[in-house]
Amino acid sequence: MTVSAVFWMVDRPPSEAEVLVSKFVDALDNRDVAAAAALTTYPNAATAALNQMFDGLSAGGTSTGDFDLTQYMDLSDESGFFTLASAWNFGEGKDWKYSAQGATKKLSVGWRIAWDPATLVPDLTSGGSVRYTRTDAAPPLIFDAANNVLMSERTINAISLDPAQMSDPAASTAQLADVIDVVAPLITSESMLAELNSAGGAPITAVTLRDDDFAVLEDDLRAVPGVVVSPQPKLIVDDRRITSPVLDSLRSAWQAGRDATAGWAVDTYTVDGTGERRVGFQGPGGPDLHATLDPRVQLAAENAVVMAGSSASIVALSTSTGAILAAAQNSYANEQGNVVFGGSYPAGTASELVKAVQSDRGDDSAEDAAAGLGLGISYSMPGLDAYTGTPADSRSAIDGIRSVSTTSGNEATVTPFGLAQMAAAISRGSAPNPAIVAGQTAVANRESVPIGSDAANRLRGILADSSNRSGLDTFDGVQGFAGESGDDRFVLATSGDVAFAVYIEDADGGDQAVRMTSRLLQEMANPVE
16 A cells, blocks of 8 residues: 655745845835835934945945845744845946845834844944945056156145134134245235135135145144144155146046056945955056156246246147157246147238148148148147147137137137147158157047148248248257247247247237247256256
8 A cells, every 4th residue: 555645835925024124125225225224123323324335335326236135034933034145336347245144023013123234234333334445556657758757646735724623714824824935925814814705614725735845834734723634645746846737637647547447445444443345356557657748848948938928838849759848838828728738829920831831732722731730630648638720711619618719700820739730840741649648649630641842841941031030040950930920929940859839928029939939949958957
């Protein structure tokens, strides 16, 4: 006789406590902090912890977090145990997966999740926090053309004034101005008071100091009521003498490299600030950058450009490679923005050079002839968009938003950089492709075709005649064109492998640009100290 047994597997309906946990998980997935916290034994503490977790792991709003109930067990009629699986994504290849445990309790008001921050993140403690952070490898350096360190990341001390911490703003600003006068004489009590008044009660940054300056002034600074010191890393120029509109572009190129090699991490912190890394990855840092800036030419340009009592700028580049060797502006030009690469001025007598190309080539339009000299071409480099100007009747909408525009109608325009490109094109027969970082040449919005040997020879003759009339030929090997546009004066010239342009607005005297050029050439002949 055979006896057989039949077993039926019946799905057990979820318990009341398990349903509660499922609702908690749904609230987490929906980022409904209030609903999730209300299901716990300590809603206020849960609300604070949940808000901190979602804020701390938001990664600037780009993260996603999914929660799943993977296990629930009833331990008794009044308690239970569960496991949550969490999966966070902070971008491609940035994933954090973990499991956390929690408990349920039956209270007089019904089932609740026994509040514990570790239910959200393992080992998270009361009052603690969890944060996603960006990480970076050791910062690369920026070298100049002479292979000296041009820029490096250092600690900068931001000296702020907090109105909430000073009873007498006038006294505090006067005391601070006196302390920093040795390093920042242009920052006065009056200027700081004006900034405080416009800040509407918010703190202001009065000055930033390098570590060596801060070390000397620290005691006096901290004695000023309302002063707050905030150390922060910043990419700065090692040689304080060097100031150039190219520096901001180099910072952008450097930062792009930092962003491309950035890592990530998730850290948890106890209430006393002790941190522990939970997950993350940091690869190798980016390579050092080699800027094309030549300190000898740059310092020469800076020393020459201050001669003018109106807006003036100088730009120099390598004729053979297009490497930008120097870009300098005086304080009047700095007030207008990046004049060297974006200042749009009437071309004036520079149009004669374009017409010379056009007449020699016969059927060329003004636009094609100008392009042979590099005009009408925009160059995109890391951190820098450089404009050269526009030939007559071809101004585009972009001209209206350049940093400087003194033109009207459809007249031809030039930028100081465009004039330097013209000088290089005349010397070599075609406009070079510029660069501010070695190995990262510019992308041009149109091709520059060679101007042809006949046109090049004719232009060189024009420059030789102008050099003779202006006296620039007293400098060995210099070929230049001294031009004008209304009251503005300019020179475009070459000296050896260096092509450069000098531009002065509202020049005081017809030969002021020539005199500034002479000063530039004299300074270039001096060794760098």
